[in-house]
Amino acid sequence: MTDLNEIGKRAKEAAALMAKAGSEDKKKALLSAAHALRERMGEILSENRKDADAARDRISPALLDRLTLDEKKIEGMAVGLEQIVELPDPVDQLMERFTRPNGLIIEKRRVPLGVIGIIYESRPNVTADAFGLCFQSGNAVILRGGSDAIRSNLKIGEILRDAVKDHGLPADAVQVIADTSRESAQMLMRLDNYVDLLIPRGGAGLIRSVVENSTVPVIETGVGNCHIYVDAGADLDMAVDIIVNAKTQRMGVCNAAESLVIHKAAAPEALPRIFRALHEKGVEVRGDSYVTSLIEEAKAATEEDYGREYLGPIISVKTVDSLDEAISHINRFTTHHSEAIITKSEENADRFLREIDAACVYVNASTRFTDGFEFGFGAEIGISTQKFHARGPMGLEALTSYKYEIRGNGQVRG
Numbered sequence: 001m002t003d004l005n006e007i008g009k010r011a012k013e014a015a016a017l018m019a020k021a022g023s024e025d026k027k028k029a030l031l032s033a034a035h036a037l038r039e040r041m042g043e044i045l046s047e048n049r050k051d052a053d054a055a056r057d058r059i060s061p062a063l064l065d066r067l068t069l070d071e072k073k074i075e076g077m078a079v080g081l082e083q084i085v086e087l088p089d090p091v092d093q094l095m096e097r098f099t100r101p102n103g104l105i106i107e108k109r110r111v112p113l114g115v116i117g118i119i120y121e122s123r124p125n126v127t128a129d130a131f132g133l134c135f136q137s138g139n140a141v142i143l144r145g146g147s148d149a150i151r152s153n154l155k156i157g158e159i160l161r162d163a164v165k166d167h168g169l170p171a172d173a174v175q176v177i178a179d180t181s182r183e184s185a186q187m188l189m190r191l192d193n194y195v196d197l198l199i200p201r202g203g204a205g206l207i208r209s210v211v212e213n214s215t216v217p218v219i220e221t222g223v224g225n226c227h228i229y230v231d232a233g234a235d236l237d238m239a240v241d242i243i244v245n246a247k248t249q250r251m252g253v254c255n256a257a258e259s260l261v262i263h264k265a266a267a268p269e270a271l272p273r274i275f276r277a278l279h280e281k282g283v284e285v286r287g288d289s290y291v292t293s294l295i296e297e298a299k300a301a302t303e304e305d306y307g308r309e310y311l312g313p314i315i316s317v318k319t320v321d322s323l324d325e326a327i328s329h330i331n332r333f334t335t336h337h338s339e340a341i342i343t344k345s346e347e348n349a350d351r352f353l354r355e356i357d358a359a360c361v362y363v364n365a366s367t368r369f370t371d372g373f374e375f376g377f378g379a380e381i382g383i384s385t386q387k388f389h390a391r392g393p394m395g396l397e398a399l400t401s402y403k404y405e406i407r408g409n410g411q412v413r414g
Contacts, residue, residue, distance in 0.1 A: 002177055002178060002179035002184055004177070004184065004187045004188060004191055005191070005194070007142060007175050007177065008115070008142070008191045008193070008194025008195060009194060010172040010175065011115045011140040011141075011142050011172060011173075011175060011194060011195075012114070012115055012140070012194050013170070013172065014140040014170035014171075014172040014173040015112065015114045015115045015138075015139060015140035015173070017169070017170045017173075018112065018135070018138045018139060018140055018169070018170065018173050019091070019111065019112050019114075019138050021138060021169055023089040023091075025167060025168070025169060026089070026135060026136055026138075026169070027085045027136075028167050029135070029163060029164050029166075029167040029169050030081050030082075030084060030085050030132060030135060030136060031081070031082065031085055032163040032166060032167060033081055033128075033131070033132070033159070033160050033163035033164070034078040034079070034081040034082050034085075035078075035163075036159045036160075036162065036163045037074055037077055037078045037081070037128065037156070037159060038074070038075070038078050040159050041071060041074050043155055043159070044069060044074055044152065044155050044156060044159070045069060045070070045071075045074070047151040047152050047154070047155040048067075048068065048069040048124065048149075048151070048152040050151050051067060051124075051148060051149050051150070051151045051152050052064065052067055052068045054148075055067060055122070055148040058148075059122065059148060060252070060311070060312065061252075061312075062251055062252025062311045062312050063121075063122050063148075063252060063311075064122075065250070065252050066121075066122050066123045066252055066253075067122040067123070067124070067148055067149050067152075069124060069125070069152065073125060076125070076373075077125050077128040077129070077156075078128075080128065080129055080132060080373060081128065081132045083373070083376075084132045084133060084136050084377075084396070085136070087136070087377070087395075087396055088396075089136065089396075090110045090137055090396045090397050090399075090400050091110060091111065091112060091137065091138040091400065092109055092110065092111075093109065093110040094107060094108070094109055095108040095109060095110060095402055096108040102411050103408065103409060103411060104406055104407070104408050104411055105406070105407040105408075106404055106405070106406050107404070107405045107406075107407075108402050108403075108404055108405075109402060109403060109405060110397070110400040110401070110402050111138075111400060111401055111402060111403050112137055112138035112139045112399070112400055112401075113137075113139055113196050113197050113399055113400060113401055114139060114140070114196035114197075115139065115140045115141070115142065115194055115195050115196050115197075116130075116134050116139050116140070116141050116142070116195070116196065116197050116198075116199065116381075116399065117141075117142045117144065117188050117191065117195045117197070117198045117199070117216065118130045118141060118142070118143050118144065118198075118199050118200075118201065118381070118382075119144045119185055119188060119189075119198065119199075119200045119201070119202070119206065119210055120143070120144070120145050120146065120200070120201035120202055121145070121146040121148070121149075121201070121202035121203065121206060122145075122146050122148040122149045123145075123149065123201070124145070124149045124152035124153050124156060126143075126145070126201055127143055127145065127152075127153045127156040127157060127160075127176065128156055128160065129372075129380065129381070130143060130381055131143075131157075131160050131174045133372075133377075133380070133381050133394075133395065133396060133399055134173075134174075134381070134399060135164070135173055135174065136396055137396045137397075137399040137400055138400075139173075139399055140170075140172065140173045140174070140175075141173070141174055141175070142175050142177065142188065142195065143157065143174070143175065143176045143177065144176075144177040144180075144184060144185060144188050145176070145177075145180070146180060146202070147180035150178070150180050153176050154176055154178060156176075157174060157175070157176030160174050161174055161175075185209075185210075186213065188216075189210060189213050189214035189215065189216060190213075190214070190215045190216070191216060192215045192216045195216045196216070196217070197216065197217055197218075197219065198210060198214050198216040198217065198218050198219075199218070199219050199221060199381055199382050199394075200218065200220070200221060200382075201221055201382050203223070203309075203311075204223045204309065207220060207221065207223060219382065219384050219386065219388070219389060219390060219394070220384065220385055220386045221382035221383050221384055221385060221394075223254065223309055223335045223337065223385065224253075224254035224255055224256070224258070224309055224335055224337035224338060224367075224370075224383075224385075225258050225259055225307060225308065225309050225333060225334065225335045225337070226246070226254075226255060226256065226257050226258055226259070226335075226337055226338045226339060226340075226367040226370075227257070227258075227259040227260070227261055227330045227333070227334065227339045227340070228242065228243055228246055228257050228259075228260055228261070228339075228340045228341075228342065228367065229261040229262075229263075229326045229330065229339075229340065229341045229342065229343075229352070230243075230260070230261070230262045230263060230266050230270055230274075230342050231263055231266070231323065231326075231341060231342060231343035231344075231345060231348055232263040232265035232266050233265070233266070233343070233344050233345070234263075234266055234270070234342045234343050234344060235342070235344060235364075236266070236269065236270050236273060238342060238364060239270060239274065239342045240273055240274055240277050242340070242342060242364070242365065242366050243257060243260060243274055243277070243278070244277050244278065244281065245366045245368060246340070246366040246367045246368055247278065247281070247283060247315055248278070248281040248283060248313075249366075249368055250368070251310075251311060251312055251313060252311045252312070253311075253368075254309070254337060254383060255337065255338050255367050255368050255369075255370040255371060255383070256311070256367070256368065257315065257340075257366075257367055258308065258309055258310050258314075258315060258316065259306060259315065259316045259317075259318070259330075259333065260274070260315055260316065260317045260318070261317075261318050261319075261320055261326050261329055261330060262274075262317065262318075262319050262320070263319075263320060263321075263322075263323075263326070264290065264319050264320065264321055267290065267291075267294065267319050268294065271291065271294050271295055271317070272294065272295065275295050275297070275298070278315065279297070281313070282313050283313045283314065283315055284299065284313060284314045284315070285297070285298040285299070285314075285315060285317055286298065286299045286300065286301040286302075286305045286314060286315070286316050286317065287299075287300070287301050287316065287317035287318070287319070288300075288301060288317070288318055288319055290319045291317045291318075291319060298317070301316050301317070301318070306318060306329075306333045307333045309335065323348050323351060323352070327351070327352065327355050327356060330356060331355075331356065331357055334356070334357060334358055335385055336357060336358050336359055336385040336386070337358060337359060337360070337367075337370065337383065337385050338358060338359065338360040338361075338362065338367040338370040339352075339356045339358045339360075339361050339362070339367070340361070340362035340363070340364075340365065340366070340367050341362070341363055341364075342364055343363070343364070349363040349364075358385075359383065359384060359385055359391045359392040360392050360393075370383060370392065370393060371383075371393060372393040372394070372395050375392075375393050375395070377393055377394075377395030377396065380393040380394055380395060381394045381395075381398065381399060382394050384398070
């Protein structure tokens with residue numbers, strides 16, 4: 001069993017050093033890490049092939065897609081680190097300054113959170129993304145990935161640690177836990193004497209387990225039952241393009257569309273076109289009685305279907321009589337991730353934006369843009385679906401807190 005207390009102790013010590021690290025030193029280390037990922041790409045691909053071969057018969061095609069790396073994905077990891085370098089360093093950023101009537105000068109400044117723990121599943125790119133964001137924001141990170149990607153994660157972690165150490169910064173600012181047992185995850189969830197924040201990235205079961213069992217503060221991320229609502233009078237060419245992209249561009253990701261809602265005024269023309277486009281991509285449609293009356297091949301949907309994150313070639317379809325009904329349905333089944341409306345009505349768009357309770361709400365665009373890279377954050381530590389501390393794609397600022405610095409000249413309180 002891995003000694004997580006020792007890992008936590010080293011991470012705490014590294015976090016204290018990282019909080020004092022200069023911006024230029026961090027940037028140089030990140031650029032060196034990006035270069036090392038490219039230079040040692042062959043090592044990563046070799047270990048990843050071993051992971052993929054071992055997992056091929058045990059996991060779904062969608063999860064295998066998340067697990068498998070290629071040159072393009074590794075290049076994307078390197079580019080993500082380089083983009084982070086171009087972003088402003090949030091540490092010690094002055095957020096607010098004011099003077100009280102008694103002469104006290106109060107400044108509010110950003111500070112690192114400290115030690116961040118990440119529990120994630122079969123996505124080795126998270127290893128580099130999480131490191132980059134935590135490192136640039138002055139934090140140390142403990143990474144506990146799943147068994148399916150352990151060889152890839154350990155190799156990427158080794159490369160990142162070498163790059164950090166070469167620039168005189170603490171290698172223990174990034175640590176990958178080699179033990180992938182359930183016990184190691186449970187121990188990390190209870191390492192509150194060292195870990196300041198825990199972020200789960202994965203399926204609903206993983207996230208629920210962390211939320212329910214952790215004594216470390218948790219930011220809930222990831223589960224995405226994302227809806228697209230096609231309004232009456234919507235541009236159907238646009239609707240088809242957006243729906244196909246949101247559902248099929250990558251099916252095994254949390255920002256893929258899982259649920260479609262269509263106004264009955266648009267359905268007779270829209271549904272057959274949407275169905276044909278999705279059918280060509282191998283997507284099964286499950287809908288209400290109106291949907292099955294229009295589309296012979298559609299299967300009847302259950303209540304459970306409307307709330308599911310499929311992460312595969314299935315989509316639920318619900319028809320509604322009004323925007324009010326659409327908003328009510330979406331807010332009932334939302335996982336508070338990403339929801340979209342396709343409409344020509346500015347009034348309906350504005351109502352949808354205001355009344356839908358989700359981290360990201362779109363008008364006439366694919367939900368697939370809910371991503372730190374697409375938002376210009378360089379990468380993301382996760383997509384928060386809650387309201388405490390951070391919401392949506394979490395970039396550098398979401399990995400900081402703040403403190404008040406107060407300067408006086410002898411004031412005492414009467």
